[in-house]
Amino acid sequence: MRISSAEYFSMNVATMSNQQAQLSQIYQEISSGSSLTTPADNPLGAAQAVQLSSTATALSQYTTNQSAALSSLQAEDSTLSSVLSTLQSVNTQAIRASDGSLNDADRTAIAAQLTSLRDQLLTYANSTDSAGNSLFSGFQNSAQAFTTNASGAVVYSGDTGTRMVQVTGSNQVATGDNGQAVFMSVGAANAEPIASGNSANTGTGVIGAVTVNDPTNVANADSYQIAFSGSGSTLAYTITDTTTGVAGTPQTYTAGSDITMAGQTVAITGTPAAGDNFTVQPAKQAGTDVFANLNAMISALQQPVTGNTAATANLQNALNTGMSQLSNTLSNVTAIQASVGGREQEVQALQTVTQTNSTQTQSDLSDLTSTDLVSTISKYTMQQAALQASQQAFVQIQNMSLFQYINN
Structure with a gap:
């Protein structure tokens, strides 16, 4: 198979151009520090x-x-x-x-x-x-x-x-x-529930803090009024659930004794007057x-x-x-x-x-x-050597001509 001079030159130029392009790409990776341009x-x-x-x-x-x-x-x-x-x-x-x-x-x-x-x-x-x-x-x-x-x-x-x-x-x-x-x-x-006295009270009754004895009692969520009637030995109080409107029966008042409403108790000290009233309400309503x-x-x-x-x-x-x-x-x-x-x-x-x-x-x-600099520089050196070898081989093969022997 014969290879024409033009084809030979074209093949070598293409090979060296490809090597030059690869060398240029490797150099770009080294200079930019990025392997993904x-x-x-x-x-x-x-x-x-x-x-x-x-x-x-x-x-x-x-x-x-x-x-x-x-x-x-x-x-x-x-x-x-x-x-x-x-x-x-x-x-x-x-x-x-x-x-x-x-x-x-x-x-x-x-x-x-x-x-x-x-x-x-x-x-x-x-x-x-x-x-x-x-x-x-x-x-x-x-x-x-x-x-x-x-x-x-x-x-x-x-x-x-x-x-x-x-x-x-x-x-x-x-x-x-x-x-x-x-x-x-x-x-x-x-x-905690809030106990309060009516500011219009005329007696000396003072209500204390509420104690919750049974937190599971659902009626603790209701509001209550403690209203007083009578005087002296007949002084009594009536508890009304103001949420449901149900009133209890009057009970004799003893200062300092617990008053029970659902699962909670409260004590009142002093001597309330007839008509005085107090309230016990859930915290969010008070x-x-x-x-x-x-x-x-x-x-x-x-x-x-x-x-x-x-x-x-x-x-x-x-x-x-x-x-x-x-x-x-x-x-x-x-x-x-x-x-x-x-x-x-x-x-x-x-x-x-x-x-x-x-x-x-x-x-x-x-x-x-x-870029992995060690690996890439090594690759660059190898590619550079390959390009130089291709160039030198091309020069040597280019000098192979019968006219040189005729002239000699």
Whole structure:
């Protein structure tokens, strides 16, 4: 088989051009540090690289979301600690106000301290996070959560929404709690019933805290009224279930003895007058707004009672009611703070997992797309040697001609 000179030259030029192209591609891998310049270099590897890049982007966003969520939760946790401290101070002042040796001026001073603590609590309720978003206004994060109206009542201006953040592909975390749940509600569990006296009572009866002896009794969810009639040895009380409208039979009153309603008991001390009445209500029906409850105690303490036994009894009833409501609020805020702490731990655990996954994804992506310099440089050297050999062989074969021998 004969090979023409033109065909021979064409074959050698094509071979060397192909080797030059391969050498150029290897050099590009070395200079760019990437072994995947185009999908044609490695179609399967390119598809895997796209998937890994997408995963890395998602993990990066989850990392950002986790940091933002943790920051908000830490801000709420810190604020709730301050709220609890303030509520404990309120409780201390309320107990102090119950001291019978105090005079009207002393109680007025305590009312002023409670007013200051209420304002401090309002400041905490309007706290914001590092981004300036309201912690307790629900979805209305740019609005102030609580305002005070013309009558001095504190009004919630937010909503009942709970902001959620996607922290992994399958996990969302609540980054806050709305003000309605924190400052104007009581917990679904462990909220004690509230006993209170009618402010129009004229006797010296004082009702204490309610004791729940049988939590399973469904009638504990009803409201009750204890109404007094008679006087002296005929002084009696009648219990009416105001939820169902069923009234019991009159019972002789003995100061300090337990009065039973469903699965709960309460004691009344002193001597109520005929027409006096007291109520026992489930916590959620007896006033759950901590600011309104504080205002009621402040108002009661501002009323002079010295020398008036009925007024003194009404004041003590108001303080007892306020302290029971405050106890429920403390339990509620404590439970919410515990929930916030649990969410903080969850986010921190997810941060560790996400960081590990992100590191592994970046490593896999690097292994797939980064140039192995040792191997690639070795390949480059071999390809360069092959090209040089082809060039030298072409030169030698090019010199093989019969005219050289004729001339000689």
